[in-house]
Amino acid sequence: MGDDARQLVLDESGDNVAPSHLDSNTPGASKDAPTTHQALLAWVQQVAELTQPDRVYWVDGSEAENKRLTDELVDAGTLVRLNPEAFPNSFAAFSDPKDVARVEEQTFICSEEKHDAGFTNNWMDPSEMREKLNGLFSGSMRGRTMYVIPFVMGHLEAEDPKFGVEITDSAYVVASMRIMARIGTDVLRKMEELDAFFVPALHSVGAPLAEGEQDVAWPCSDDKWIVHFPEDRSIWSYGSGYGGNALLGKKCYALRIASIMARDEGWLAEHMLILKLTSPEKKDYFVAAAFPSACGKTNLALLDPTIEGWKVETLGDDITWMRFGHNGELRATNPEAGLFGVAPGTGWSTNPNAMRAIAKGNSIFTNVALTDDGGVWWEGMTDEAPAHLTDWLGNEWTPESGRPAAHPNSRFCTPIDQIDMLAEEYHSPDGVPVSAILFGGRRKTTVPLVTQSRDWTNGIFMGSTLSSETTAAAAGQVGVVRRDPMAMLPFMGYDAGDYLRHWITLSGKANQETLPKIFLVNWFRRTADGGFAWPGFGDNSRVLKWVIERIEGTADAVETPIGFVPTGESLDLTGMDMTAADVEAAVHVDPEEWKKELAGIEEWYARFGESLPEDLVAELQTLKERFAAA
Ligand SMILES: Nc1nc2c(ncn2[C@@H]2O[C@H](COP(=O)(O)OP(=O)(O)OP(=O)(O)O)[C@@H](O)[C@H]2O)c(=O)[nH]1
Numbered sequence: 201m202g203d204d205a206r207q208l209v210l211d212e213s214g215d216n217v218a219p220s221h222l223d224s225n226t227p228g229a230s231k232d233a234p235t236t237h238q239a240l241l242a243w244v245q246q247v248a249e250l251t252q253p254d255r256v257y258w259v260d261g262s263e264a265e266n267k268r269l270t271d272e273l274v275d276a277g278t279l280v281r282l283n284p285e286a287f288p289n290s291f292a293a294f295s296d297p298k299d300v301a302r303v304e305e306q307t308f309i310c311s312e313e314k315h316d317a318g319f320t321n322n323w324m325d326p327s328e329m330r331e332k333l334n335g336l337f338s339g340s341m342r343g344r345t346m347y348v349i350p351f352v353m354g355h356l357e358a359e360d361p362k363f364g365v366e367i368t369d370s371a372y373v374v375a376s377m378r379i380m381a382r383i384g385t386d387v388l389r390k391m392e393e394l395d396a397f398f399v400p401a402l403h404s405v406g407a408p409l410a411e412g413e414q415d416v417a418w419p420c421s422d423d424k425w426i427v428h429f430p431e432d433r434s435i436w437s438y439g440s441g442y443g444g445n446a447l448l449g450k451k452c453y454a455l456r457i458a459s460i461m462a463r464d465e466g467w468l469a470e471h472m473l474i475l476k477l478t479s480p481e482k483k484d485y486f487v488a489a490a491f492p493s494a495c496g497k498t499n500l501a502l503l504d505p506t507i508e509g510w511k512v513e514t515l516g517d518d519i520t521w522m523r524f525g526h527n528g529e530l531r532a533t534n535p536e537a538g539l540f541g542v543a544p545g546t547g548w549s550t551n552p553n554a555m556r557a558i559a560k561g562n563s564i565f566t567n568v569a570l571t572d573d574g575g576v577w578w579e580g581m582t583d584e585a586p587a588h589l590t591d592w593l594g595n596e597w598t599p600e601s602g603r604p605a606a607h608p609n610s611r612f613c614t615p616i617d618q619i620d621m622l623a624e625e626y627h628s629p630d631g632v633p634v635s636a637i638l639f640g641g642r643r644k645t646t647v648p649l650v651t652q653s654r655d656w657t658n659g660i661f662m663g664s665t666l667s668s669e670t671t672a673a674a675a676g677q678v679g680v681v682r683r684d685p686m687a688m689l690p691f692m693g694y695d696a697g698d699y700l701r702h703w704i705t706l707s708g709k710a711n712q713e714t715l716p717k718i719f720l721v722n723w724f725r726r727t728a729d730g731g732f733a734w735p736g737f738g739d740n741s742r743v744l745k746w747v748i749e750r751i752e753g754t755a756d757a758v759e760t761p762i763g764f765v766p767t768g769e770s771l772d773l774t775g776m777d778m779t780a781a782d783v784e785a786a787v788h789v790d791p792e793e794w795k796k797e798l799a800g801i802e803e804w805y806a807r808f809g810e811s812l813p814e815d816l817v818a819e820l821q822t823l824k825e826r827f828a829a830a
């Protein structure tokens with residue numbers, strides 16, 4: 201089938217026209233659709249019949265299409281076009297105030313057997329859930345356009361490309377997916393060529409329009425459901441337009457569904473950044489790091505080192521797929537094509553690389569504040585706030601207002617290739633060999649700045665007991681300490697104990713010589729006076745340097761019951777006003793604090809029941825013995 205087939209659903213002016221089945225009520229959308237992929241045709245047909253959209257539109261991913269869609273979104277009031285001189289081809293969106301983050305309480309893994317979802321996931325019987333969703337989606341796209349977005353997570357040239365098709369009734373989702381993933385005609389052609397399996401990912405904002413009813417700028421529903429069916433690897437998302445709930449290639453596919461594929465196929469889908477570090481000796485190292493949402497992945501991935509001679513480049517800032525290569529080394533790729541970054545705290549002084557990428561334009565900002573000259577602003581972008589803004593709720597704002605101008609979970613969505621420091625290896629489908637894995641959380645106390653695990657299994661133990669204070673990235677209370685294994689708590693698509701066992705068995709088959717070294721980090725520890733014990737951001741390059749020197753066997757460390765921490769002198773403090781004593785405080789392992797921590801870990805492990813791997817039970821036992829002996 202030629203490329204012009206697409207024209208069958210467009211009239212001459214490029215506007216959408218209804219496919220025939222919507223006129224005639226007889227199944228026939230397939231005859232006009234621009235694909236020969238039979239399973240896709242059947243699914244699109246089925247969804248159109250269920251959701252009853254006014255028209256069906258196949259997304260080609262072109263510039264012209266994007267221009268048309270963003271123009272329409274501006275006319276509809278969903279997007280505000282920003283000042284093109286400062287922010288070319290960029291837009292701001294403002295969500296419904298009740299639709300600003302992922303909704304973990306409403307996120308479900310509906311496996312056939314409840315125990316396959318595990319204790320960390322919400323579960324409902326799949327047939328019950330299907331019935332519920334069929335009810336919700338029935339007619340849910342009335343009055344709207346149904347967009348069909350073919351996409352691939354990872355490289356189209358990968359050995360086994362991971363395809364998906366998102367059907368959505370939100371053009372904002374189409375414009376955002378175009379930034380976050382590889383989408384459109386090329387993907388569709390490849391799917392046809394391979395007659396490939398694809399993850400059917402169905403999304404509706406859940407706000408059908410009655411005849412003549414005026415739309416709102418951000419349609420959504422109070423009733424939100426983010427549902428995954430592991431056995432048929434499908435996704436149904438209802439009621440929300442927010443990133444992690446609606447851009448289904450991201451958390452729903454590239455983590456939850458992909459973690460299930462990875463379990464079955466022998467690889468790992470992780471909530472990690474990947475960076476490339478080049479030493480003054482011009483040796484390259486690749487580091488992956490898992491931190492919970494809003495805990496510093498994007499910032500570390502785009503780090504500007506404050507030490508001479510070390511260079512950092514980026515491969516990814518949120519999701520990493522890893523598999524053991526032919527030589528047994530762990531190789532990592534980033535399946536995404538864009539950044540969906542937390543805006544607040546991203547500024548010229550903390551993250552100039554992100555700021556430069558954003559300044560190139562082609563970005564969508566959500567729930568940030570608007571400046572009077574058509575730009576955007578958020579807390580932390582500049583040291584001084586502008587004298588006047590329009591806040592994310594559309595209200596007048598001045599520095600005296602006493603409330604944030606941007607929502608704490610406001611986001612920028614920017615193409616990854618706009619990052620000047622993007623590593624060339626980003627483009628390689630084979631990925632990069634990982635030398636170190638960092639697990640990190642946001643903890644005011646207890647957890648040292650950096651700790652090296654004793655060995656791989658001890659590192660998995662660190663990952664499995666990772667904890668962090670909750671953030672605004674998910675709806676709910678902020679600042680509560682919760683366990684977040686490998687930063688995957690909200691993203692494991694199956695039983696948490698099985699997930700940890702998968703890490704252990706998979707690596708057991710790998711080349712033990714080249715297994716990455718595992719470290720635990722905490723940029724968020726506080727001192728007695730309430731300030732940060734470590735300045736973080738660019739200075740985290742000093743911790744990375746120590747990590748590399750530990751791998752090379754050249755940096756000193758002190759052994760503690762939990763692992764190895766830097767000596768006061770072993771962290772490079774050149775040019776800082778920190779002392780060795782400050783470092784010692786930042787890495788201190790306090791027995792009293794750890795007594796509480798051990799109790800917390802025991803409580804956490806108890807929740808796994810039978811499914812906790814034996815090796816980790818043994819790790820906890822050894823840790824308790826080490827503290828008892830200390
Ligand atoms: N104190 C301190 N804050 C940091 C550091 N790195 C990041 N932050 C802050 O943490 C918040 C979130 O950082 P991000 O890098 O966007 O976090 P993320 O893990 O990519 O978040 P998600 O996109 O939700 O997965 C921002 O407000 C940052 O300013 C650090 O080293 N020290």
Ligand SMILES: O=C([O-])CC(=O)C(=O)O
Binds near residue numbers: 444494
């Ligand atoms: O998924 C989202 O909405 C944003 C994100 O990166 C996270 O929460 O980890």
Ligand SMILES: [Mn+2]
Binds near residue numbers: 492493494518
């Ligand atoms: Mn994230």
